[in-house]
Amino acid sequence: MLLAIAGAVLLPTFAGWHLEQRFTHDAQEQLLAQSRQAVLGMTAAALVEPLWSIDPGAVAAVARSAMADPAVVAVRVTERRPLTRPLQLARPNHVPDLGPVLHATVAREGVPLGELELWFDPGQIDRAIAERRRATLLLAALQVMMSGLVLMAVLHRRLLLPIERLKRQASALASRDTVEPMVWNRRDELNELGCHLNDVHARVGDLFGQLERKQADLEKIALHDGLTGLPNRTLFQALLAAAVTSARRDRRGLALLFIDLDRFKSVNDTIGHAAGDTLLETLSSRMRDTLRAADVVCRYSGDEFVVLLHDASATDEVAATADRLLKALEAPVLIQFRPVAVSASIGISLFPGDGIEPEALIRHADTAMYAAKGLGRARCVFFRPEFNSRLQATAQLEQELKRALAEGQFELHYQPQVACDSGQLLGCEALIRWHHPDRGMVSPLQFIGAAEQCGLINELGAWTVRSACAQIAAWKRDRVPFGTVAVNVSALEFRHHRLVDTLTRAMADFDVLPHELEIEITESVLMTDTDTTQRIVEHLHGLGLRLAVDDFGTGYSSLAYLKRLRPSKVKIDRSFVRDLPGDEDDRVLVQAVVQLAAAMGIRVVAEGVETEAQRGFLHTVGCDMLQGYLISRPQPAAQFALFAMQVGTAPDFAITAVMED
Numbered sequence: 001m002l003l004a005i006a007g008a009v010l011l012p013t014f015a016g017w018h019l020e021q022r023f024t025h026d027a028q029e030q031l032l033a034q035s036r037q038a039v040l041g042m043t044a045a046a047l048v049e050p051l052w053s054i055d056p057g058a059v060a061a062v063a064r065s066a067m068a069d070p071a072v073v074a075v076r077v078t079e080r081r082p083l084t085r086p087l088q089l090a091r092p093n094h095v096p097d098l099g100p101v102l103h104a105t106v107a108r109e110g111v112p113l114g115e116l117e118l119w120f121d122p123g124q125i126d127r128a129i130a131e132r133r134r135a136t137l138l139l140a141a142l143q144v145m146m147s148g149l150v151l152m153a154v155l156h157r158r159l160l161l162p163i164e165r166l167k168r169q170a171s172a173l174a175s176r177d178t179v180e181p182m183v184w185n186r187r188d189e190l191n192e193l194g195c196h197l198n199d200v201h202a203r204v205g206d207l208f209g210q211l212e213r214k215q216a217d218l219e220k221i222a223l224h225d226g227l228t229g230l231p232n233r234t235l236f237q238a239l240l241a242a243a244v245t246s247a248r249r250d251r252r253g254l255a256l257l258f259i260d261l262d263r264f265k266s267v268n269d270t271i272g273h274a275a276g277d278t279l280l281e282t283l284s285s286r287m288r289d290t291l292r293a294a295d296v297v298c299r300y301s302g303d304e305f306v307v308l309l310h311d312a313s314a315t316d317e318v319a320a321t322a323d324r325l326l327k328a329l330e331a332p333v334l335i336q337f338r339p340v341a342v343s344a345s346i347g348i349s350l351f352p353g354d355g356i357e358p359e360a361l362i363r364h365a366d367t368a369m370y371a372a373k374g375l376g377r378a379r380c381v382f383f384r385p386e387f388n389s390r391l392q393a394t395a396q397l398e399q400e401l402k403r404a405l406a407e408g409q410f411e412l413h414y415q416p417q418v419a420c421d422s423g424q425l426l427g428c429e430a431l432i433r434w435h436h437p438d439r440g441m442v443s444p445l446q447f448i449g450a451a452e453q454c455g456l457i458n459e460l461g462a463w464t465v466r467s468a469c470a471q472i473a474a475w476k477r478d479r480v481p482f483g484t485v486a487v488n489v490s491a492l493e494f495r496h497h498r499l500v501d502t503l504t505r506a507m508a509d510f511d512v513l514p515h516e517l518e519i520e521i522t523e524s525v526l527m528t529d530t531d532t533t534q535r536i537v538e539h540l541h542g543l544g545l546r547l548a549v550d551d552f553g554t555g556y557s558s559l560a561y562l563k564r565l566r567p568s569k570v571k572i573d574r575s576f577v578r579d580l581p582g583d584e585d586d587r588v589l590v591q592a593v594v595q596l597a598a599a600m601g602i603r604v605v606a607e608g609v610e611t612e613a614q615r616g617f618l619h620t621v622g623c624d625m626l627q628g629y630l631i632s633r634p635q636p637a638a639q640f641a642l643f644a645m646q647v648g649t650a651p652d653f654a655i656t657a658v659m660e661d
C-alpha cells in the first residue's frame with residue numbers, strides 16, 4: 001500500500017516536472033534571443049562614435065566591453081573604410097565562426113560605418129535550463145518529502161493505528177477472549193467498522209454464551225440420567241476408570257457398590273410408572289445425601305445404581321456405608337398419600353482385592369448383588385470368588401427349569417387345612433415339588449425366586465393352576481372330600497395380565513367350581529395395593545374365587561388393604577406360630593390378629609402348627625383353621641386322598657363360607 005501511495009505522489013510530481021521543463025526551455029530561448037539582441041544593439045550603438053571619429057582604441061574598448069558579457073564568446077568589427085583590417089576578439093577556447101552569430105550594421109545618419117558580428121555561447125541555454133532543472137528538482141524532492149511526511153503521519157494516525165486496533169479487536173473476536181469493547185470516537189469508516197465490530201463482538205459473545213450453555217446442557221443430558229440427574233453409565237465408567245488409575249498410582253483402595261432395588265418392577269406395575277419415577281427420584285436423592293461429596297452415585301439402569309467410594313480400604317467402613325444406604329432406601333416414601341417401601345440388595349467389590357480393572361470391579365459387585373438377592377434380598381454382600389460359580393449355577397438352574405417344564409418334572413403335593421375345633425378337613429394347600437433327575441426333590445424355596453427372575457414364573461404358575469384344577473376334577477370323580485384347594489400365586493404372577501385368563505380357562509376345562517379353588521397371595525402383593533391390584537382382585541371375586549393372604553405378619557401388615565380387598569382368609573406365618581405358646585409377644589400378636597380378623601369376618605389359618613401346645617393355644621384364642629406337620633406334611637395327591645377319606649370334610653362349613661362371600 002505504501003508503494004501505491006508513493007507512486008501516487010511521485011508520478012504526478014514527475015509528470016509536472018517534465019512538462020515544466022519543456023515550457024521552461026521555450027521561454028528561456030525567447031529570453032535569451034531578446035537579451036542577445038539587446039547586447040548586439042547596445043554594442044552597435046556604442047560603436048557609432050568610435051567608428052565615425054575613426055578611433056581604433058575606442059573601437060577596441062567597445063569590443064572588449066562586449067566581451068565582458070559572459071554569453072559573448074567572440075566579437076568582430078569590420079570597418080567600411082578601405083584598407084582597415086577587421087578587429088576580432090575571441091575567448092581562448094572559442095573556435096571562431098562556430099555557434100550562433102548575430103550581425104548588425106553600424107551606421108550614422110544613414111551612412112554605414114562598419115559591421116558588427118557577435119558570437120554567443122551555444123551551451124548557455126542548456127546550462128540555464130540545467131540550473132533551473134536542479135532547482136525544480138530540489139523543490140519537487142522537498143515537496144515530495146514534505147507531502148510524504150504529512151501523508152505518512154495522517155496515514156499512521158487515521159489508517160494504520162485504527163487498522164492495528166481493528167486487527168486486535170478481530171483477533172480477540174476470533175480467540176473468543178472476553179475483552180472490554182474498544183472506544184471509537186471519530187466518525188470515519190474505520191471507526192464505524194470498529195463500532196460495528198464491538199457490536200459483532202457483543203453478539204458473538206452472547207451467541208457463544210448460549211452455545212456454551214447449550215453444550216453444557218447437551219453434555220449433561222448425554223452424561224446424566226434425565227430422571228434423577230445422577231451420572232449415567234457412560235459418565236460413571238469414565239469416573240471409575242479415572243478413580244482406578246489414581247488409586248493404583250497412590251496405592252489407595254476403592255469400593256464399588258452395585259445396588260438393585262428389590263421388587264421395584266412390581267411397584268412400577270402396580271402403582272404406575274409415574275409413581276415409580278417419583279420413588280426413584282426420592283431414593284436417588286436419599287443416596288446422594290447419605291454419601292460424602294467425593295463419592296459417586298450413578299443410575300446404572302432402570303432400578304440399578306452403582307456407588308463408588310473413594311479411599312475405601314477398611315471393609316467395616318464400607319459395610320457401614322452400605323448399611324446406611326440400605327436404611328435410607330428402605331424407609332417408606334409417601335406417594336399419592338400412601339407409603340411405598342422397597343428394599344435394596346447391595347453387592348460390593350473392593351479395589352484392588354476383587355479386581356484391578358474397572359470392568360472386573362463392576363462385574364464382581366454385580367455378582368455379589370445377585371448373591372445378596374439369593375440370600376433373601378434387603379442386605380449387602382461382599383464379593384467372594386466362589387460367587388462366580390454360583391452365578392453359573394443360577395444360569396444352569398434356569399436352563400434346568402425350562403427343561404423341567406417341558407419334560408414334566410414338577411408335581412403338586414397337598415397339605416391339609418383342618419378346622420381348629422373339630423379337626424375336620426376344610427381344604428388343602430397345593431405346594432409345588434420338583435423331581436430333579438440328579439438332585440432328587442428340590443424345594444420350591446430354591447427355584448421359585450429363580451423362576452421369577454428368568455420370567456418362567458408365569459408358565460410355572462399356569463402349570464400349577466391347571467394341575468390343581470385337574471386334580472380337583474379327578475378327586476371329584478373319585479369322590480374324595482378335599483374341601484378347597486389353595487394355590488400359591490407369586491407377586492409377579494398375580495399382576496400378570498394372563499392370570500385371570502389362565503384361571504378362567506382352567507376352571508372351565510376341568511369343571512371346577514369357584515368354592516373349590518382359592519388363591520394364596522403374599523402380603524407384599526397387597527401392600528402395593530393400587531388400582532391394578534384392586535382390579536385383579538375384583539376380577540377374581542367376579543369369578544367367585546376367594547383370596548387368602550399368605551405369610552400374614554411378615555410384611556407391612558395394613559388393615560386398610562384387608563378392608564378394601566376383602567380376603568376370605570389370612571394365614572398367620574409360621575414364624576409367629578413356632579414359639580407359641582411360650583413367647584409372650586407371639587401370643588399377643590396371634591390373639592390380636594384372630595380378634596381383628598373375626599371382627600372383619602375373615603377366617604384365620606395358623607401355618608406351621610407342629611405341636612399339641614400350639615394347637616391348644618390357637619384353639620383357646622379362637623383361630624379357625626390349622627395347617628402344619630401336626631396334622632400332616634404336604635403329600636402327593638394319592639396319599640392326600642387317603643387322608644381326606646379318613647378325616648372327611650366339613651361340607652356345611654365350606655358351603656357356609658361360600659355363601660358368606
Ligand code: C2E
Nearest residue numbers: 431432443444445464488489490608609610627628629634
Ligand atoms: P407357603 O405358601 O407359606 O407354604 C407353606 C410352607 O411351609 C411349605 O413349604 C410347607 O411345606 C411348609 N410347612 C407347612 N407346615 C409346616 C410345619 O409344620 N413346619 C414346617 N417347618 N414347615 C411347614 P414349601 O412347600 O417348601 O413351600 C415353600 C414356599 O414356596 C411356600 O410357602 C410358597 O410361598 C412357595 N410355593 C410352594 N409352592 C408354590 C407354587 O406352586 N407356586 C408359587 N408361586 N409358590 C409356591
Ligand code: MG
Nearest residue numbers: 429488520550
Ligand atoms: Mg402358601
Ligand code: MG
Nearest residue numbers: 550551571607
Ligand atoms: Mg405361608
